[in-house]
Amino acid sequence: MKLPDPDGPAPRRCAVLTPRSPAEDAKGQSVVAEGTVRLQRSSITLSVLFLFVAACVDKGEKKVEETKESKKKEETVSLSVSQGDPPVEGPIPPETSMVFFSVEGALYPLACYDHAKKALKTGDECMAMVPPGAEVRLSSLDAEYNKVAGGAAEPQCLIGSGRSIAIGVEGISEGAEFVYGVWPRSAMKVIKPLPDDSRRRRPKLGDDEIAKLKAAIKANGGQFSDDLEMRAHQVTEIDVDGNGTLDRFYSVFFPDPKLAEQYIWSGAFLALDDNLDKPIFIDKSKSQRDVFEVRGTLDLNGEGPSELWLRLVFDEGAGERVVAINGDKAEGLGEWSCGAGV
Numbered sequence: 001m002k003l004p005d006p007d008g009p010a011p012r013r014c015a016v017l018t019p020r021s022p023a024e025d026a027k028g029q030s031v032v033a034e035g036t037v038r039l040q041r042s043s044i045t046l047s048v049l050f051l052f053v054a055a056c057v058d059k060g061e062k063k064v065e066e067t068k069e070s071k072k073k074e075e076t077v078s079l080s081v082s083q084g085d086p087p088v089e090g091p092i093p094p095e096t097s098m099v100f101f102s103v104e105g106a107l108y109p110l111a112c113y114d115h116a117k118k119a120l121k122t123g124d125e126c127m128a129m130v131p132p133g134a135e136v137r138l139s140s141l142d143a144e145y146n147k148v149a150g151g152a153a154e155p156q157c158l159i160g161s162g163r164s165i166a167i168g169v170e171g172i173s174e175g176a177e178f179v180y181g182v183w184p185r186s187a188m189k190v191i192k193p194l195p196d197d198s199r200r201r202r203p204k205l206g207d208d209e210i211a212k213l214k215a216a217i218k219a220n221g222g223q224f225s226d227d228l229e230m231r232a233h234q235v236t237e238i239d240v241d242g243n244g245t246l247d248r249f250y251s252v253f254f255p256d257p258k259l260a261e262q263y264i265w266s267g268a269f270l271a272l273d274d275n276l277d278k279p280i281f282i283d284k285s286k287s288q289r290d291v292f293e294v295r296g297t298l299d300l301n302g303e304g305p306s307e308l309w310l311r312l313v314f315d316e317g318a319g320e321r322v323v324a325i326n327g328d329k330a331e332g333l334g335e336w337s338c339g340a341g342v
C-alpha cells in the first residue's frame with residue numbers, strides 16, 4: 001500500500017489553503033478599494049475564513065501526525081522482514097563460549113565467556129576463541145548479517161598503532177554500518193541493544209535525584225561545591241538484574257564553569273530497582289573530558305545479572321567496554337576500546 005508522503009503537499013480538502021494567483025490578489029485589492037461597507041463585509045468574511053482555516057490546519061496537522069505514525073509502522077515492518085540474514089538458531093551461554101565484539105573496521109573483542117573455564121575473559125583470550133574461517137554474525141543499525149572471520153587486524157580507531165588486536169572480516173568497513181558482532185552466530189540473541197534515541201535525549205533531573213546523586217558522587221570521592229550545576233547526559237531504564245523491576249542508569253556530569261568541554265566530574269551510576277538511596281557506582285571519567293553512555297545489556301555468562309555494554313564519548317571519538325555487576329559493585333572487563341578512558 002502506498003501511503004501519502006507526510007512531507008508532500010497537504011490534502012486539498014480545504015480550498016482556502018490553496019495559494020492565490022497574482023490575478024486573484026489584484027482582484028482582492030480592487031474589492032478593498034470599492035469602499036468601507038465592502039471592507040467591513042470582507043473582514044467578517046475574513047474572520048469566518050480564519051476560523052475555517054484554523055480548523056483545517058488543525059485537521060491537516062492531525063492528518064500529518066497520523067500519516068507519520070503509519071509510515072513509522074510501515075518502516076518497522078519492512079525493516080524486520082527485509083534486509084539481513086535470517087536468525088541463526090543454536091546454543092547461547094552458559095551452554096557455549098561466546099565473544100562480543102565492537103565493530104571498528106574489524107571485530108574488536110570487548111569481552112567473552114569461556115564455557116570450559118566458566119569465566120568471563122577479555123582481549124587475546126577472546127581473540128583465540130575465533131580462528132580464521134569461524135562463522136560470526138554482525139549487526140548494523142537495523143539488520144544482522146552472517147560473515148566469516150579472517151586473521152588478526154588493526155581496529156580502525158587504532159590504525160597505525162601496530163596493534164593487531166581485532167579480527168579482520170572482508171567487506172565490513174564499507175557498505176552497511178556495523179555496530180557490534182558475536183561469535184558464535186547463535187549468540188546474537190544475547191545482545192539487547194537500547195534504542196538509539198535512549199542516548200539522544202538530554203533528560204532533566206528532579207531535585208530529589210540531584211540530591212541523591214550528589215551524595216553518591218561524594219561517597220565515591222567526588223569533590224565539587226554544593227551549588228554546582230549537575231546535568232544528565234543519559235538516564236535510561238533497563239532491567240539489569242532480571243528481577244522484572246526496571247533499574248535506572250544515570251550518566252551525569254558537572255560542566256566546568258571556566259573551561260568548555262571540561263567537566264568537574266563525569267560518571268555513571270546504576271540504581272537497582274530504581275532505588276537511588278544506594279546506587280551502584282559504575283565508573284567516572286579520568287580525563288574529565290568524557291561522558292558515559294549505556295548502549296545495551298548482555299548476559300555473557302548466561303547466569304544473570306546482565307552485563308552493561310558501555311560507551312565512553314569524548315570530543316575526538318569514543319571507546320567501549322563491558323562492565324559486570326557483582327552484588328553492589330561494578331567491574332570493568334578489560335580496557336576501554338580505542339584507547340579511551342585514560
Ligand SMILES: [Ca+2]
Binds near residue numbers: 240
Ligand atoms: Ca531490576
Ligand SMILES: [Ca+2]
Binds near residue numbers: 300301302304306
Ligand atoms: Ca552475567
